[in-house]
Amino acid sequence: xxxxxxxxxxxxxxxxxxxxxxxxxxxxxxxxxxxxxxxxxxxxxxxxxxxxxxxxxxxxxxxxxxxxxxxxxxxxxxxxxxxxxxxxxxxxxxxxxxxxxxxxxxxxxxxxxxxxxxxxxxxxxxxxxxxxxxxxxxxxxxxxxxxxxxxxxxxxxxxxxxxxxxxxxxxxxxxxxxxxxxxxxxxxxxxxxxxxxxxxxxxxxxxxxxxxxxxxxxxxxxxxxxxxxxxxxxxxxxxxxxxxxx
Amino acid sequence: xxxxxxxxxxxxxxxxxxxxxxxxxxxxxxxxxxxxxxxxxxxxxxxxxxxxxxxxxxxxxxxxxxxxxxxxxxxxxxxxxxxxxxxxxxxxxxxxxxxxxxxxxxxxxxxxxxxxxxxxxxxxxxxxxxxxxxxxxxxxxxxxxxxxxxxxxxxxxxxxxxxxxxxxxxxxxxxxxxxxxxxxxxxxxxxxxxxxxxxxxxxxxxxxxxxxxxxxxxxxxxxxxxxxxxxxxxxxxxxxxxxxxxxxxxxxxxxxxxxxxxxxxxxxxxxxxxxxxxxxxxxxxxxxxxxxxxxxxxxxxxxxxxxxxxxxxxxxxxxxxxxxxxxxxxxxxxxxxxxxxxxxxxxxxxxxxxxxxxxxxxxxxxxxxxxxxxxxxxxxxxxxxxxxxxxxxxxxxxxxxxxxxxxxxxxxxxxxxxxxxxxxxxxxxxxxxxxxxxxxxxxxxxxxxxxxxxxxxxxxxxxxxxxxxxxxxxxxxxxxxxxxxxxxxxxxxxxxxxxxxxxxxxxxxxxxxxxxxxxxxxxxxxxxxxxxxxxxxxxxxxxxxxxxxxxxxxxxxxxxxxxxxxxxxxxxxxxxxxxxxxxxxxxx
Numbered sequence: 001x002x003x004x005x006x007x008x009x010x011x012x013x014x015x016x017x018x019x020x021x022x023x024x025x026x027x028x029x030x031x032x033x034x035x036x037x038x039x040x041x042x043x044x045x046x047x048x049x050x051x052x053x054x055x056x057x058x059x060x061x062x063x064x065x066x067x068x069x070x071x072x073x074x075x076x077x078x079x080x081x082x083x084x085x086x087x088x089x090x091x092x093x094x095x096x097x098x099x100x101x102x103x104x105x106x107x108x109x110x111x112x113x114x115x116x117x118x119x120x121x122x123x124x125x126x127x128x129x130x131x132x133x134x135x136x137x138x139x140x141x142x143x144x145x146x147x148x149x150x151x152x153x154x155x156x157x158x159x160x161x162x163x164x165x166x167x168x169x170x171x172x173x174x175x176x177x178x179x180x181x182x183x184x185x186x187x188x189x190x191x192x193x194x195x196x197x198x199x200x201x202x203x204x205x206x207x208x209x210x211x212x213x214x215x216x217x218x219x220x221x222x223x224x225x226x227x228x229x230x231x232x233x234x235x236x237x238x239x240x241x242x243x244x245x246x
Numbered sequence: 247x248x249x250x251x252x253x254x255x256x257x258x259x260x261x262x263x264x265x266x267x268x269x270x271x272x273x274x275x276x277x278x279x280x281x282x283x284x285x286x287x288x289x290x291x292x293x294x295x296x297x298x299x300x301x302x303x304x305x306x307x308x309x310x311x312x313x314x315x316x317x318x319x320x321x322x323x324x325x326x327x328x329x330x331x332x333x334x335x336x337x338x339x340x341x342x343x344x345x346x347x348x349x350x351x352x353x354x355x356x357x358x359x360x361x362x363x364x365x366x367x368x369x370x371x372x373x374x375x376x377x378x379x380x381x382x383x384x385x386x387x388x389x390x391x392x393x394x395x396x397x398x399x400x401x402x403x404x405x406x407x408x409x410x411x412x413x414x415x416x417x418x419x420x421x422x423x424x425x426x427x428x429x430x431x432x433x434x435x436x437x438x439x440x441x442x443x444x445x446x447x448x449x450x451x452x453x454x455x456x457x458x459x460x461x462x463x464x465x466x467x468x469x470x471x472x473x474x475x476x477x478x479x480x481x482x483x484x485x486x487x488x489x490x491x492x493x494x495x496x497x498x499x500x501x502x503x504x505x506x507x508x509x510x511x512x513x514x515x516x517x518x519x520x521x522x523x524x525x526x527x528x529x530x531x532x533x534x535x536x537x538x539x540x541x542x543x544x545x546x547x548x549x550x551x552x553x554x555x556x557x558x559x560x561x562x563x564x565x566x567x568x569x570x571x572x573x574x575x576x577x578x579x580x581x582x583x584x585x586x587x588x589x590x591x592x593x594x595x596x597x598x599x600x601x602x603x604x605x606x607x608x609x610x611x612x613x614x615x616x617x618x619x620x621x622x623x624x625x626x627x628x629x630x631x632x633x634x635x636x637x638x639x640x641x642x643x644x645x646x647x648x649x650x651x652x653x654x655x656x657x658x659x660x661x662x663x664x665x666x667x668x669x670x671x672x673x674x675x676x677x678x679x680x681x682x683x684x685x686x687x688x689x690x691x692x693x694x695x696x697x698x699x700x701x702x703x704x705x706x707x708x709x710x711x712x713x714x715x716x717x718x719x720x721x722x723x724x725x726x727x728x729x730x731x732x733x734x735x736x737x738x739x740x741x742x743x744x745x746x747x748x749x750x751x752x753x754x755x756x757x758x759x760x761x762x763x764x765x766x767x768x769x770x771x772x773x774x775x776x777x778x779x780x781x782x783x784x785x786x787x788x789x790x791x792x793x794x795x796x797x798x799x800x801x802x803x804x805x806x807x808x809x810x811x812x813x814x815x816x817x818x819x820x821x822x823x824x825x826x827x828x829x830x831x832x833x834x
Contacts, residue, residue, distance in 0.1 A: 050659045051827040069824070073662040084657040088588045090564045099573045100580035101661050107573050127564050 001025055002047065002151060002182050007056035009042050009206075016042040018206045020056070024184060024199065026150070029177045030211075031197035032186040035238050039206040040186040041081075044153045047184065048078040061150045061182075074102070077144030081156035083136040085128040091115070092124045094143050102147035114142050119168075133160035141172070152176060154185035158192060170196050190230045202237045209237045251358075251366040259373065266751060274737075275753045282756030290384040317473045319500055320480040323492025329411065333418045334439045338432040340423040340535040343367045343416075350536065361526060364416075368525075371412055379404035386499075399507045403499025406514045410495050413521035420528035423535070446488070453483050491517055568594050577663055581671025582678065585646040589675065598682050602689060609693030626694035633687035636680055641726045641765065644676035648731045648823075652738065655826065666820025673727050673816075680723040688715060706794045714801025721808035725772050728815040729765045735822045776807040 002024040009017040017039040024030045032040045046053045049065045049072060058065040063072035089097060092111070099107030115121040118138040120131075128136055137160060144152070154173070158166050173196050177183050187193065193200055194214070201211040210217050214230070221236045222228040269275045343363070345353070353363060383400040425435055458479060465475035480489065494517050497510030568586040571579070586593060612618045612625065651658065651672060658668050692712060695703070780800040788796035 045656070048660050050656050052825050070662045070664060073660055076660065078656075078660045080656060084654050086584060086588075086654065088562060089584060093567060093584075093587065096567070096571050096573075097580050097584050100571055100575070100583075101577045101663065103574055103577070105573050125564055127562055129562055 001059075001061055002184065003057070003059040004047065005057045007043065007046060007058060008054045009039070009046055009051070010054045016206050017046065017203075020203075020206075020208055022201055022208070022211050024182050026180045026182050027177055028199055029173060029183040029185065029197045030199045030201055031193035032184060032201050032203065033188070033190065033193060033234060034203035034209075037205070038203040038238075040203055041155055042206075043203070044078070044155050044184065044186055048076055048153050049073050050078070074147070075149055076151040076153065077147075077149035078153045079140055079144055079155065079157060081159050083140035085136055085139060087128055090125050090127055091120060091131075091139050091142075094139060095146055098143045098146050104147050107146060110146060111142070114145060117172075118142050134162055134165045137161060137165070145176075150181060152181055152183045154183070156187055157185055158187065158189055190234055194230050202234065204238050248362055248365060251353075251362065252369070255366070255369055266753075270753065274757065278756035278760065279753035280756065281759050282752035282754075285755065285759055286752065311470070313470060313473045313477055315500055315502075316477050317480070319493045319496055320477070320489055322496035322500070323489040326407070326411070326492040326495060327489065330414055330418075331439070331443060333415045334422070335436050337419060337422050340426055340532070343532050343536050345536050360529075360532075364526065368413075372409065375405060375408045375412060379408055399501055399504070400499065402507070402511075403496075403501065406498050406511070406518065407495055410514070410518045410521055413518065413525055417521060417525045417528060420525065420530040420532075423530045423532070424528075450484060450488075454479075458482060565591060577661075578667055578671035578674060581668070582674035585651075585672070585675035586678075588646050588650070589679065593679055598686070601686055605686060605689050605693055609690070613693075613696065622694045626691055629687045629690035629694065633684055636683045636687065637722075637726075638766070640680040640683070640723070641676070641730055642762065644679045644727075645730075646675040646679075647672040647727060648734050652734060659823075659826075664820055665822070665824035666816045669731065669819045669823055670816050673724055673731065676727050677720055677723045680727075681720040684719045684723070685716065688712065688719070704794075707797065710794050710797045710801070714797065714804070718801065718805050718808060721805060721812055722773070724812045725808060725815070726765070726769050728812065728819065729768050730761075732815070732819055732822075733761065733765075735819060735826055772811055776804045776811075779807055780804045
């Protein structure tokens with residue numbers, strides 16, 4: 001469960017996110033969309049406790065990110081758009097390191113099926129420098145999933161993946177959601193949202209334009225037209241579309 | 247087409263200069279530039295100006311005597327010959343001119359002739375060569391009162407040498423590529439080149455053996471008689487012919503004055519021109535190798551910018567962990583384990599044990615024989631120098647902490663750890679490395695000064711000092727390392743530019759000097775309470791409980807103060823880390 005109330009993030013006089021409130025329940029996948037500079041990544045980074053919010057409340061699985069960051073972080077996994085890996089640790093050593101940080105006692109038993117699921121078991125003794133972009137992404141995901149997080153944040157999760165990798169990533173997100181995880185992902189790829197997300201939140205210049213289920217948001221911006229694509233809805237919501245003639 | 251390339255080069259250069267000048271508007275760069283300029287003035291220009299004044303006033307204004315100048319030309323020529331020989335022996339890859347990735351993307355698909363690209367690279371390399379020649383001039387001008395000439399002659403002379411060498415290496419690389427294309431492997435070429443060198447050297451040795459007299463005592467009376475003998479040797483038989491091209495190239499550099507320089511410049515430029523024609527006539531495909539080289543270079547630059555020196559050297563290899571990392575236990579140990587993997591493979595507990603055994607063994611061996619025992623003080627001095635070096639420069643060298651992990655701050659901050667735990671974990675590796683090195687230095691001192699040799703240093707007192715220093719050393723190391731890590735979190739933009747060692751400039755040199763001075767000052771201030779407390783305790787209590795007990799008490803007090811300072815520092819830095827946002831810090 002993710003509860004956000006009045007989240008605001010300012011950099012000096014610039015407001016990156018303004019008074020953002022929403023809730024995501026277990027099993028739901030929320031798609032965070034918006035034009036460049038809308039505040040998607042900033043929102044995710046605040047939720048993951050990477051940067052402190054200027055104001056507002058973020059609760060992950062009942063833990064306040066600001067008041068009890070350690071407990072909150074124990075429940076989450078954050079996957080940045082560019083996989084952040086340690087150059088001198090092999091795939092297996094990454095998992096050993098993360099296991100110690102999170103205190104995952106049986107990490108070896110957990111790691112093997114995880115690596116197999118992500119199809120990097122044969123790369124277990126290789127360094128990140130020897131892996132392709134997609135493989136690095138998979139390793140970052142394996143590290144994030146090792147401690148069985150309840151809350152998952154994905155920032156542009158499909159960047160750099162090949163078609164098969166994209167398919168697997170979508171399946172993986174859906175499988176975790178069905179298993180009860182709470183997921184927020186930000187992406188510019190609207191077809192991903194249509195296929196994966198149960199809910200959508202549209203941001204523009206740090207402010208919420210709309211949120212709700214895909215059907216709700218579609219209904220709000222379709223102006224009664226049938227079969228309006230999500231792309232068109234996004235453009236209308238963010239003011240990027242030409243006005244529809246009535 | 248060459249006009250466009252010239253435009254690219256000159257515009258890039260102009261933009262670089264403008265950018266560097268513009269950033270002087272930021273105080274950190276301006277102050278850095280001023281400090282850097284002061285450093286250069288004090289280190290080089292003041293000396294050079296002093297040397298010039300002395301040269302004008304003194305009897306050495308005419309420069310070197312002719313015999314010494316001839317000898318220097320021969321030695322310089324010999325050095326050039328060796329460098330050139332290495333250029334034929336060492337390379338094991340095809341010729342690849344170094345282009346940036348942008349140059350490859352724009353120029354390789356463009357309708358540009360290969361020869362034009364070579365022109366462009368030669369033009370490009372001249373900037374680096376001119377800069378290098380300038381740096382060499384700073385050093386060679388130090389002895390200008392002896393060598394003669396002025397700064398411009400030195401600069402131009404160095405340019406002739408470096409530019410000719412650059413052309414020679416390029417030509418040699420093209421020939422090597424052609425040989426490889428014809429199936430001649432690098433090892434076959436090396437054996438052939440070494441064989442030829444062996445033949446020439448062997449012939450010269452035989453000739454010298456038969457036709458030259460061995461040096462007599464009279465030849466070695468002073469510098470001039472030695473120079474005279476060497477000049478006779480180097481001017482005899484085939485040697486002058488062998489050294490002739492090199493002598494022509496170093497000639498302008500050794501010129502005493504303007505007319506002398508102009509006389510030497512003509513033949514040197516002829517050698518340069520011959521090389522130029524050789525390179526341009528080499529029709530060799532260098533595109534594939536250039537592509538590979540540029541990718542390697544881009545990876546190197548990226549690694550350097552991240553402060554990842556092992557990756558920058560291309561030395562990353564998977565290897566087992568330094569110790570078994572259990573899945574449970576203090577999470578800070580995971581950082582020690584991780585960061586030890588980023589250092590040299592030698593930084594392992596077993597290396598420490600081996601060195602301990604070796605130091606004790608060497609100490610015992612030296613102490614065993616009264617003749618050898620005289621070497622023990624020298625060993626102690628070496629240990630003291632090493633300890634001083636580690637204490638003052640160690641924190642700049644052992645950087646496996648937040649300084650090298652700042653790029654991963656986003657991931658580190660998602661871990662379920664308090665800020666102080668991350669900072670402590672990050673500090674553990676450099677603390678362990680520096681502590682181990684200082685403990686080894688301490689052991690060496692102990693071995694060099696066995697208890698009982700010095701009257702006042704009783705075995706009890708010595709053991710107390712050592713027992714006190716053993717736990718104090720890691721606390722001091724931690725305290726020292728807190729400073730650069732605090733600077734990383736407090737001034738990330740500054741540290742970011744300093745961290746990037748591929749970036750050069752007088753302002754960055756100045757920034758680094760300011761930082762080293764600042765670190766020294768902060769550490770001395772932090773050590774002051776502990777030092778004063780220890781002195782006060784020894785002074786106040788030794789009359790009551792004796793010197794040994796007073797030292798023990800002072801050591802315990804010092805340790806308590808240092809641990810307290812480190813704990814406060816860790817807590818404060820942890821708070822800072824928890825509120826740290828690199829993206830906000832680096833906003834312009």
